[in-house]
Amino acid sequence: MFKPLYNYILLERLEDADTTAGGIIIPDNAREKPARGRVVAAGNGIWIDGMLVPPSVRPGDTVMFAKWAASAADIKLDGKDFIIIKETDILGII
Numbered sequence: 001m002f003k004p005l006y007n008y009i010l011l012e013r014l015e016d017a018d019t020t021a022g023g024i025i026i027p028d029n030a031r032e033k034p035a036r037g038r039v040v041a042a043g044n045g046i047w048i049d050g051m052l053v054p055p056s057v058r059p060g061d062t063v064m065f066a067k068w069a070a071s072a073a074d075i076k077l078d079g080k081d082f083i084i085i086k087e088t089d090i091l092g093i094i
Contacts, residue, residue, distance in 0.1 A: 002077055007046040007087040009057060011037030012080065035067045036094065037083065055087050062094045
């Protein structure tokens with residue numbers, strides 16, 4: 001498995017519904033990538049003033065993250081799509 005370093009977080013994207021509340025089917029090419037994900041793995045944290053600050057999220061947490069995160073990297077592991085982002089790009093835990 002993949003182990004992120006420092007304050008990087010490995011997320012599995014959680015897909016949104018294929019239809020709107022009114023029942024309209026949204027085609028794949030018109031759908032935005034979801035901004036929700038499940039934490040798969042987290043780095044050890046970041047050093048601040050000589051102290052290691054661990055990440056606030058843990059594997060299994062469902063989080064909301066910034067859609068246009070500058071540090072985001074899409075990767076494929078074992079045939080599954082994941083995203084790696086910095087912990088600072090996570091907006092909150094759901």
